[in-house]
Amino acid sequence: MLRTLASRRLASKVRPASSTAAEAAAATGTLLQRSLSTSRPVRSGGSSSSSNPPMSFPCIDKLETRQRDLSNGPEPLYEKVVTGYNLFRHAQPFVCDHGGVLSQIQLAYETWGRLNKDRSNVILIHTGLSASSHAHSHERNTRAGWWEAFIGSGKAIDTDKFFVVCTNVLGGCYGSTGPGSVDPLTGQRYATTFPVLTVNDMVRAQFLLLDHLGVDRLYASVGSSMGGMQSLCAAALFPQRVGRLVSISACARSHPYSIALRFAQRQALMSDPNFNRGFYYDGVMPHVGMKLARAIATVTYRSGPEWELRFGRRRRAADQPPMFCADFLIETYLDHQSEGFCLQYDANSLLYVSKAMDMFDISRSVTERLRAQREEAERGLAAKGSGGGRTVCGAASVCLSEAESPESHVGHSGVETGDEIMADLIAGVKDAMQPTLVLGVQSDILFPVKQQKEIADILRRAGNTNVTYYELDAMYGHDTFLIDKVNVGAAIKGHLENV
Numbered sequence: 484m485l486r487t488l489a490s491r492r493l494a495s496k497v498r499p500a501s502s503t504a505a506e507a508a509a510a511t512g513t514l515l516q517r518s519l520s521t522s523r524p525v526r527s528g529g530s531s532s533s534s535n536p537p538m539s540f541p542c543i544d545k546l547e548t549r550q551r552d553l554s555n556g557p558e559p560l561y562e563k564v565v566t567g568y569n570l571f572r573h574a575q576p577f578v579c580d581h582g583g584v585l586s587q588i589q590l591a592y593e594t595w596g597r598l599n600k601d602r603s604n605v606i607l608i609h610t611g612l613s614a615s616s617h618a619h620s621h622e623r624n625t626r627a628g629w630w631e632a633f634i635g636s637g638k639a640i641d642t643d644k645f646f647v648v649c650t651n652v653l654g655g656c657y658g659s660t661g662p663g664s665v666d667p668l669t670g671q672r673y674a675t676t677f678p679v680l681t682v683n684d685m686v687r688a689q690f691l692l693l694d695h696l697g698v699d700r701l702y703a704s705v706g707s708s709m710g711g712m713q714s715l716c717a718a719a720l721f722p723q724r725v726g727r728l729v730s731i732s733a734c735a736r737s738h739p740y741s742i743a744l745r746f747a748q749r750q751a752l753m754s755d756p757n758f759n760r761g762f763y764y765d766g767v768m769p770h771v772g773m774k775l776a777r778a779i780a781t782v783t784y785r786s787g788p789e790w791e792l793r794f795g796r797r798r799r800a801a802d803q804p805p806m807f808c809a810d811f812l813i814e815t816y817l818d819h820q821s822e823g824f825c826l827q828y829d830a831n832s833l834l835y836v837s838k839a840m841d842m843f844d845i846s847r848s849v850t851e852r853l854r855a856q857r858e859e860a861e862r863g864l865a866a867k868g869s870g871g872g873r874t875v876c877g878a879a880s881v882c883l884s885e886a887e888s889p890e891s892h893v894g895h896s897g898v899e900t901g902d903e904i905m906a907d908l909i910a911g912v913k914d915a916m917q918p919t920l921v922l923g924v925q926s927d928i929l930f931p932v933k934q935q936k937e938i939a940d941i942l943r944r945a946g947n948t949n950v951t952y953y954e955l956d957a958m959y960g961h962d963t964f965l966i967d968k969v970n971v972g973a974a975i976k977g978h979l980e981n982v
């Protein structure tokens with residue numbers, strides 16, 4: 484009888500909460516052993532006349548036996564990962580920067596602490612790529628949130644003082660409108676008919692929520708990774724509505740290196756035959772592609788020095804012959820992290836959100852170009868005379884000719900000098916005069932400290948005299964903001980309470 488993939492995943496997670504790396508590896512090893520004991524005969528490449536016995540491939544055996552009984556319906560398990568959030572519904576068309584239209588949107592959000600009388604104590608937390616609105620536990624969802632240690636009474640983001648709001652981003656898969664949502668016009672999930680999104684779009688959606696909550700001005704906008712991009716964007720787009728800015732391990736524009744790393748992830752994901760150009764919701768999800776994508780991503784989220792200390796060159800089973808499947812502890816770790824992720828997040832959200840990160844550039848010319856595209860699409864929508872239109876202007880090239888596009892020169896080597904790029908970036912943040920904390924981590928290869936310095940630099944050169952730049956010598960790489968509550972937490976608390 485076929486077992487569901489979900490139940491297999493649950494089984495694989497049964498291990499003590501305090502398991503060490505070695506224990507975890509041993510558990511993974513047990514899985515592999517189990518696979519080995521049921522492994523199939525060699526299908527090709529080996530015969531009785533071979534010089535040597537064939538290699539064993541327990542990881543391939545595992546993939547080959549991974550089938551799913553769909554009799555209980557489609558399998559987007561990610562929809563059940565997060566519960567207990569509030570929903571904000573915006574029943575008007577939402578026109579995206581690249582011209583696509585969502586006829587209505589909803590945002591999942593959660594709150595902690597108390598809103599004060601004049602609504603001046605609101606902190607908006609922006610998430611990284613894959614997080615939900617569940618930053619901290621509460622009565623309706625008692626599971627620890629992704630920033631559990633950072634939020635609470637007396638913590639870095641002190642709920643005795645502040646009313647804290649966190650949303651799942653537009654394009655996400657944990658309650659907010661995203662590619663897995665049903666398009667009201669068709670009654671089908673959007674899949675890849677979902678419009679291309681920008682970080683600006685995500686932020687504009689969040690400010691609609693703030694309008695709904697009656698919050699005119701944030702005490703602070705706080706974000707890490709993509710959330711840092713959003714935070715910077717909020718301060719630049721809505722300068723009068725943001726009191727303080729915290730940007731952690733983010734950037735003012737995505738670097739080619741991080742774009743390359745995300746491109747590799749998307750390629751791995753889209754190569755999965757189950758991906759089916761994004762129309763997989765009624766069938767088997769592209770688990771294998773997602774798993775590979777997350778393995779690549781995990782390499783970019785942590786650091787070599789950390790792994791040297793944690794895992795060194797230790798192997799799962801030192802007395803066994805080498806194999807191509809997970810063998811070293813670092814490999815079983817990557818396998819574990821990516822296995823855990825592949826059913827907990829929607830593949831299409833990964834594509835849309837990571838693309839929005841790639842496209843992020845706070846330069847004035849880019850922001851103006853996006854605004855022009857959006858306004859063009861809004862005019863098209865108004866001309867249609869109804870809120871039901873879907874894609875007025877699906878791609879930038881359709882809306883504006885190359886010659887009209889202020890961004891068209893960016894990235895064409897030799898056309899723009901470094902000084903011009905800087906001037907454009909500085910112009911992009913010219914209104915962001917809020918007291919600002921920019922925090923970077925020296926071991927971060929995805930958003931290196933050079934990019935953190937760039938954020939601080941453009942803000943200062945734009946005239947912001949209250950920019951604190953803080954560089955952490957932590958070993959956890961990009962994900963330090965999720966782990967190092969002592970140092971990251973202290974920097975945030977200091978900025979929120981002492982400036």
Ligand SMILES: CC(=O)SCCNC(=O)CCNC(=O)[C@H](O)C(C)(C)COP(=O)(O)OP(=O)(O)OC[C@H]1O[C@@H](n2cnc3c(N)ncnc32)[C@H](O)[C@@H]1OP(=O)(O)O
Nearest residue numbers: 502504507508610611612613614629812815816819962965
């Ligand atoms: C806010 C945002 O932007 S994203 C939201 C948060 N992100 C996530 O939850 C994504 C997945 N999780 C992670 O990336 C990490 O767990 C973090 C960053 C949240 C925390 O990092 P750490 O505390 O260092 O945990 P670590 O990376 O060691 O992961 C622990 C897991 O790896 C397992 N593990 C550790 N070493 C090994 C190994 N050698 N082999 C196999 N498994 C291993 C542990 O058993 C544990 O498993 P479990 O989570 O199933 O209990």
Ligand SMILES: N[C@@H](CCO)C(=O)O
Nearest residue numbers: 611612613614708784
């Ligand atoms: N590891 C985090 C940060 C990525 O930018 C995530 O998965 O969202």
